[in-house]
Amino acid sequence: MDLLWVLILVLLSLSRYNMAMADSNSVSHSGNALNLESVRDSLIRQEDTIVFSLIERARYPVNSRLYNQTLGLVPGFSRSLVHFIVKETEAIQAKAGRYENPEENPFFPNGLPPSVVPTHKYPQALSRRIHYGKYVAEVKFREAPQDYEPLIRAKDRDALMNLLTFKNVEEMVKKRVAKKATVFGQEVTLGNNSSGNYKIDPLIVSHLYAEWVMPLTKLVEVEYLLRRLD
């Protein structure tokens, strides 16, 4: 697999994590019930989205020119073509008001045009601070502030990372996404006999979670927590 597209995918998947609010299981729709279970339900549902996206992406070959900054494919633009497409698409979505929602985070926030559509009032039963924050980190902090506060004050990133790491949960996530890749990636026919062909290697999905999605998610959580007491 091409590392760069994996990175883009992971970034997109993290973005989808942040869109949990719009999910029917979402935290903000459930009122004040900001607890780890509702956040987890939402993240588990996001796994389906990520596995669907990986299966869809696996249909196409790698196109490394798309990610190459040195080719100068877009005149007057010094970055890669994929950078151009994502940045310009975000500019349109900014005009359409996407980033007025405090849970929507652009990859390239610099120089985005303002929204041109009427402002939507987002329900904020919870504080604006939490909307800007990262749910999982916030929930974990609230459950055990006495464990987190000294580490935050000491700016001890490694200890925070350890505190955020639950090996058994991570093993379960790895197994579940592999199973999802197997179920969603099977060839469905009207007969009873499965072809045994799969659209994506479940192990690759599992590794992607273990090596990229979960570590990057925790990195974001650590960064959030370091600012939690400011």
Place this chain on the structure above:
Amino acid sequence: MDLLWVLILVLLSLSRYNMAMADSNSVSHSGNALNLESVRDSLIRQEDTIVFSLIERARYPVNSRLYNQTLGLVPGFSRSLVHFIVKETEAIQAKAGRYENPEENPFFPNGLPPSVVPTHKYPQALSRRIHYGKYVAEVKFREAPQDYEPLIRAKDRDALMNLLTFKNVEEMVKKRVAKKATVFGQEVTLGNNSSGNYKIDPLIVSHLYAEWVMPLTKLVEVEYLLRRLD
């Protein structure tokens, strides 16, 4: 279901049908083997994409303001917000060269900016005409030109539509997409017991194919055939 978003979805799904070329089962990658089987394999794979998209869309509530032309949400733009987003997104993709590919069709072709990236040479083992055309219609025509030619010359749309309609195939497609909605829409857990919850009603997917995707696909095929002898 909100009719307008169904229509958008169907339009998107038809667009995905047209992207069959980029598929690993694609017609153009298989060289000269333009036959109904290879086209069907590709369309069957596209069903997965459509079912994935429907499952993803079903997570969110209807937002009818998005499709309302009379609200004037975008200053200086007389159409709906979704029209604005799709049109502007297509403009960026046009700049990035998407529509240089003869199989990529924008929804709003008027006033698109030219591509700014270097021209890519598309492999055209088959004639450019076929690339512009609609595979299924072209394949059916080639298999029985003696049946189609008189109807095309008579511009008999109804008879062409009948000739293109295979009731048993359509019934099979309806059953298969319903099964796909069941398989891909299930809640996957690590235990053996399924929750019995599904993310989308398989009957809705089946109806969507029967009432929208297949009739609109055939409409496009008829229009293609009417120009086939020009």
